[in-house]
Amino acid sequence: MKINSSNSLLTVPTGPLKISDLPPKRVGTSSKSTHLSLIIPTYKERDNINNVVRILSQLLDESIPGHYELIVVDDDSPDRTWEIAQSLTAKYPQLRVMRRQRERGLSSAVIRGWQAASGSVLGVIDGDLQHPPEVLMQLLRSVEEGADLAVASRHLDGGGVSRWSIVRRFLSRGAQMLGLVILPGVLGRVSDPMSGYFLVRRSAIAGATLNPVGYKILLEVIGRGKVDQLAEVGYVFCERKRGESKVTWKQYIDYIHHLVRLRLSTGRVGRLSKKVNFPIGRFLRFGLVGFSGVFVDMAVLYLLSDPSTLAWLLIPSKIIAGEIAILNNFFWNDAWTFADVSTRQQEWHQRLKRFLKFNAICLAGLLLNVLILNLVFNFIIPNRYIANLIAIAIATIWNFWMNFKLSWRVTDVK
Ligand code: GDD
Ligand code: MN
Numbered sequence: 001m002k003i004n005s006s007n008s009l010l011t012v013p014t015g016p017l018k019i020s021d022l023p024p025k026r027v028g029t030s031s032k033s034t035h036l037s038l039i040i041p042t043y044k045e046r047d048n049i050n051n052v053v054r055i056l057s058q059l060l061d062e063s064i065p066g067h068y069e070l071i072v073v074d075d076d077s078p079d080r081t082w083e084i085a086q087s088l089t090a091k092y093p094q095l096r097v098m099r100r101q102r103e104r105g106l107s108s109a110v111i112r113g114w115q116a117a118s119g120s121v122l123g124v125i126d127g128d129l130q131h132p133p134e135v136l137m138q139l140l141r142s143v144e145e146g147a148d149l150a151v152a153s154r155h156l157d158g159g160g161v162s163r164w165s166i167v168r169r170f171l172s173r174g175a176q177m178l179g180l181v182i183l184p185g186v187l188g189r190v191s192d193p194m195s196g197y198f199l200v201r202r203s204a205i206a207g208a209t210l211n212p213v214g215y216k217i218l219l220e221v222i223g224r225g226k227v228d229q230l231a232e233v234g235y236v237f238c239e240r241k242r243g244e245s246k247v248t249w250k251q252y253i254d255y256i257h258h259l260v261r262l263r264l265s266t267g268r269v270g271r272l273s274k275k276v277n278f279p280i281g282r283f284l285r286f287g288l289v290g291f292s293g294v295f296v297d298m299a300v301l302y303l304l305s306d307p308s309t310l311a312w313l314l315i316p317s318k319i320i321a322g323e324i325a326i327l328n329n330f331f332w333n334d335a336w337t338f339a340d341v342s343t344r345q346q347e348w349h350q351r352l353k354r355f356l357k358f359n360a361i362c363l364a365g366l367l368l369n370v371l372i373l374n375l376v377f378n379f380i381i382p383n384r385y386i387a388n389l390i391a392i393a394i395a396t397i398w399n400f401w402m403n404f405k406l407s408w409r410v411t412d413v414k
Helices: 049-063 081-088 106-116 135-144 166-182 217-224 249-265 267-275 280-305 314-337 348-380 384-407
Strands: 036-042 068-074 095-099 121-124 149-153 198-201 230-234
Touching (some): 036 049, 036 081, 036 106, 049 081, 049 135, 068 106, 081 095, 106 121, 106 217, 121 135, 135 230, 149 217, 166 249, 249 267, 267 280, 280 314, 280 384
Parallel strands (some): 036 068, 068 095
Antiparallel strands (some): 149 198
């Protein structure tokens, strides 16, 4: 097959997920500036891609001929959706195709598409025809009338979900309520924060580094962008006719993770954590892991020393329980709290080194704990429980900070 420049695949952008201010200049293309760049993320949509592209092209050719581009971003689908899409470029000159072979996931697919886009208005629509294409023109009009962000919403007049089960409706609303509690400033602004069908002005998100976690890219746009004027258009989420949904339980976990991350990095909390330069998110994870260690410690202590189980002596039992709790905590901190650092240092001797350091720091933390308890109890607050709480808090900060600086330090200096 001969590939000329007009139907070759787009290069996948690398580096941080940041949208640039000025559209990248394309040499050798027509001088018509692109107004709208619409991303169609796809994974195993071979039965839909043709129809989506045909319907969208027809619509846009009527209203803004030549002033748009459709960008299919496919994650190397095993059904070769990208190949079919690429073969369509001959018929639809405004169509571009990106095939991602390294990165995965809906959100980052959309952002990579935007990075390769040249429009001043950026958008996204599902590639399975569940988002009615006609609504696109209403969204575009809203932006032209001044909106920074125009969202298609299922929860407005004229909107809805066609034949969703009670369970799916319940989960969807539950997720929205949870979001309203954790991130009222973001989710409170739109009636359908889960929507994956919207247009945004490039200027509203240029410069912000977006996060790839999860399915719900709209949360990122509202949370990190500069969205002053917001418009919503009602739509009915159609039934899928071909292919299948990729939503799994993992998406719900990702969603909660995403909410917490946004909460910690934006708004007042985010500004505070930047100002004091303290990694609040990491610290909370570290604290949660420490909390899990308490249960491990208790359980092992029970198994070893309870009269109804092994009935060992208390002191050796506690030493073993404590050490197993430390192992538990190390495992989770390595896999979660400091995952970004540990994935870069995966050799077993590097892991062992981290574990030994972690152990030593935690032991020193224990000594510190006892020392502070004594000091506070004897000289400052003569209440052993309050004194113990203070001691635990200081020891936790010590453990965190020392491990942050010494155990999970980035040492791969070239
Ligand atoms: N590139 C890429 N990579 N595309 C993906 C991936 C991925 O990992 N996962 C899903 N997609 C594409 C699908 O091919 C489809 O075009 C679109 O993203 C939505 O995926 P579905 O699996 O069909 O999701 P849904 O039907 O449950 O829709 C829900 O999520 C949408 C996206 O956020 C609803 O909440 C919609 O309102 C929302 O638009
Ligand atoms: Mn779908």
